[in-house]
Amino acid sequence: MRIIRPVVYLLPLTLLLACKPATESTETATATAEQAPAASALPVRYSAIDLANLGDAEAMTTLCEQENQSMREHFAVLEGFTGVATINGYYKSLDSLNSSLGNMSFAAQSLAAVHPDPDFRTAAEACAQLLSEIGTDLSLSRPIYDAVSSLDTANEDQATKHSVEKAILGFRLAGVDKDEATRARIRELNKELVTLGQTFDRNIRDDVRTLELDSVDQLAGLPEDYIAAHQPGEDGKIRVTTQYPDLFPFITYSESDELRKELLTLRGNRAYPANKEVLESLMAKRYELAQLVGFNNYAELITADKMVGSPKRVSDFLAELKEYTAEANDRDYNMLLERLRQDSPDAERVEAWQSTYVAEKVRSEKFQVDSKEIRQYFNYDNSRDGILTMIQDLFQIQIRPWETATWHEDVEAYELVQDDKVLGRFYLDMHPRDGKFGHAAMFPFVNGIEDVQLPVAGLICNFPSGTDLMQHSQVITFLHEFGHLIHWMFAGHQPWSNVSGIATEWDFVEAPSQMLEEWVWDYDTVSRFARNADGEPIPEDLLNKMIAARDFGLGAGTRRQLSLAAMSLNIYNQDPASVDLDEMVPRMSREYTHYEPIPGTHFYTNFGHLNGYSAIYYTYQWSKAIATDMFTRFEEQGLRNVEVAGAYRDIVLAGGGTRPAAELVTEFLGRDISFKPYADRLSGKK
Numbered sequence: 001m002r003i004i005r006p007v008v009y010l011l012p013l014t015l016l017l018a019c020k021p022a023t024e025s026t027e028t029a030t031a032t033a034e035q036a037p038a039a040s041a042l043p044v045r046y047s048a049i050d051l052a053n054l055g056d057a058e059a060m061t062t063l064c065e066q067e068n069q070s071m072r073e074h075f076a077v078l079e080g081f082t083g084v085a086t087i088n089g090y091y092k093s094l095d096s097l098n099s100s101l102g103n104m105s106f107a108a109q110s111l112a113a114v115h116p117d118p119d120f121r122t123a124a125e126a127c128a129q130l131l132s133e134i135g136t137d138l139s140l141s142r143p144i145y146d147a148v149s150s151l152d153t154a155n156e157d158q159a160t161k162h163s164v165e166k167a168i169l170g171f172r173l174a175g176v177d178k179d180e181a182t183r184a185r186i187r188e189l190n191k192e193l194v195t196l197g198q199t200f201d202r203n204i205r206d207d208v209r210t211l212e213l214d215s216v217d218q219l220a221g222l223p224e225d226y227i228a229a230h231q232p233g234e235d236g237k238i239r240v241t242t243q244y245p246d247l248f249p250f251i252t253y254s255e256s257d258e259l260r261k262e263l264l265t266l267r268g269n270r271a272y273p274a275n276k277e278v279l280e281s282l283m284a285k286r287y288e289l290a291q292l293v294g295f296n297n298y299a300e301l302i303t304a305d306k307m308v309g310s311p312k313r314v315s316d317f318l319a320e321l322k323e324y325t326a327e328a329n330d331r332d333y334n335m336l337l338e339r340l341r342q343d344s345p346d347a348e349r350v351e352a353w354q355s356t357y358v359a360e361k362v363r364s365e366k367f368q369v370d371s372k373e374i375r376q377y378f379n380y381d382n383s384r385d386g387i388l389t390m391i392q393d394l395f396q397i398q399i400r401p402w403e404t405a406t407w408h409e410d411v412e413a414y415e416l417v418q419d420d421k422v423l424g425r426f427y428l429d430m431h432p433r434d435g436k437f438g439h440a441a442m443f444p445f446v447n448g449i450e451d452v453q454l455p456v457a458g459l460i461c462n463f464p465s466g467t468d469l470m471q472h473s474q475v476i477t478f479l480h481e482f483g484h485l486i487h488w489m490f491a492g493h494q495p496w497s498n499v500s501g502i503a504t505e506w507d508f509v510e511a512p513s514q515m516l517e518e519w520v521w522d523y524d525t526v527s528r529f530a531r532n533a534d535g536e537p538i539p540e541d542l543l544n545k546m547i548a549a550r551d552f553g554l555g556a557g558t559r560r561q562l563s564l565a566a567m568s569l570n571i572y573n574q575d576p577a578s579v580d581l582d583e584m585v586p587r588m589s590r591e592y593t594h595y596e597p598i599p600g601t602h603f604y605t606n607f608g609h610l611n612g613y614s615a616i617y618y619t620y621q622w623s624k625a626i627a628t629d630m631f632t633r634f635e636e637q638g639l640r641n642v643e644v645a646g647a648y649r650d651i652v653l654a655g656g657g658t659r660p661a662a663e664l665v666t667e668f669l670g671r672d673i674s675f676k677p678y679a680d681r682l683s684g685k686k
């Protein structure tokens with residue numbers, strides 16, 4: 001449930017809290033017209049990638065090399081410029097280079113994750129790697145940094161001022177002010193980090209493991225549609241993979257403790273042992289990088305431009321949430337233990353492979369919520385149509401098919417229209433297939449720039465297809481990713497690439513997505529699309545029971561999230577030489593949850609966020625606290641209130657990265673941000 005943040009793009013465009021540009025306007029203002037080439041001599045070029053006609057792997061490589069060549073030439077002109085840098089001249093030229101770099105990199109990184117041809121994926125990965133070097137070189141270019149620092153923004157608008165400030169901070173966090181030898185080492189490290197990160201992700205993506213069953217009896221407890229979809233192969237074996245559509249129902253319903261344990265053991269060992277070494281190298285190189293730039297460790301560097309500002313604030317935040325969830329965590333666990341003991345009176349504890357299964361029993365018996373009964377109302381097609389309709393109604397827009405070719409026949413394409421104007425375009429690539437990214441995420445394809453290019457994005461998920469049934473949790477994931485998508489669409493209309501699109505502080509990014517999840521609990525919304533095979537809508541009584549059962553598991557679930565956030569932070573907030581992953585990762589689990597890691601598993605080799613999010617997995621909880629606060633306005637004024645939704649759309653989403661996120665939220669709420677609503681929810685006060 002993440003948004004993919006391409007590494008390349010972040011380097012020159014790291015975000016900002018507050019930083020004054022070091023202006024040298026007195027000096028540059030005296031430059032004569034003869035010394036300064038006209039602004040019009042500077043290239044302004046936006047590369048357009050035709051995703052519908054990319055061709056094969058070879059064509060991808062050729063295109064990438066051509067783009068790389070053009071960008072290198074563009075880069076050389078900017079580095080060699082000796083005149084007076086202006087916003088409409090120099091900065092516009094630099095921004096068009098950044099946008100072009102984004103366009104090609106986004107396409108490469110996204111297609112590396114979804115393209116059906118393995119050779120194409122390899123070519124796309126190589127392309128992303130090649131372009132990342134331009135990103136690094138840009139972020140470490142003294143001449144470009146000096147030119148940007150000399151810009152006079154006194155008479156510019158807010159978005160432009162903020163854009164320039166962010167760019168300058170990005171340069172500084174990249175290490176632009178270090179000596180040449182240090183910058184050379186930083187360049188080398190960044191290159192190695194891209195390769196390591198790609199390897200880490202690929203090892204997880206490509207390692208799908210399979211549980212082989214000898215007879216249909218071993219599917220006891222699973223829903224009929226699941227059993228029907230898992231017929232024995234020619235060798236008589238039934239195969240259950242570690243992919244989500246197979247995994248979730250199995251760990252929820254299988255009556256066999258042993259088989260659930262076996263499947264989860266397979267899942268917990270994906271990319272092991274390969275990724276242990278990869279992760280250790282990532283940690284060591286990120287640590288070295290942070291020290292070269294002037295920080296004590298990587299967590300300090302990566303939090304410097306976030307809302308939190310420091311690792312200390314992160315650990316304080318995790319400690320606060322630990323306290324709020326203390327009671328609920330124990331209560332949730334004890335309910336499971338009590339229920340487990342009905343079947344196994346001698347059970348001393350609930351094991352990790354039992355928790356989902358027993359929780360399902362508690363839900364169905366204590367709260368009369370049976371997820372099999374719920375599933376029948378959420379087939380994929382209905383859910384997709386329902387979500388698209390809800391988004392159209394709420395945000396007063398139209399979503400219509402977009403006629404274009406895609407990389408696979410399963411992929412659907414749409415465009416989003418507001419007041420007869422196309423606002424952006426998106427792909428839905430929603431079902432699993434071999435070699436495809438196995439999680440759920442929004443992948444950017446084009447960052448929108450006002451009057452230049454429209455935003456394009458893709459939701460890449462792994463849901464059942466057609467009239468196959470979804471788990472309720474998958475419908476929540478669908479909404480979550482759609483929250484990212486509309487953020488990308490509405491925010492993609494600002495004048496500069498580093499303030500347009502989801503260019504806000506990274507620890508705010510998960511707020512719009514998590515807030516949108518709330519609508520799946522609204523009967524007025526859900527009843528419009530949740531229908532079973534006979535066309536009957538979900539009964540209100542059933543949804544009410546689901547709402548009553550909703551808080552069950554919130555304490556334990558939040559603690560699980562806190563344990564992941566603590567792992568992510570502690571892996572990067574110290575000298576990696578002192579970190580023993582096999583000791584530390586299980587310890588974090590014990591510190592926050594009642595569960596022991598499954599013996600012999602190595603979660604850190606398949607916890608994908610340890611690459612892309614590094615130290616900042618806390619962002620989900622931080623954003624959740626803000627999402628809960630933003631949602632109070634909808635709770636007060638109505639979930640289907642189009643005025644509130646319109647204000648949210650125009651202020652928070654469309655604002656993009658033109659102002660700090662806290663300012664956008666404060667304007668929307670009409671008061672300062674408060675974490676109290678989230679604390680109240682976690683501690684059961686509301």
Ligand SMILES: [Zn+2]
Nearest residue numbers: 001002003513
């Ligand atoms: Zn997300």
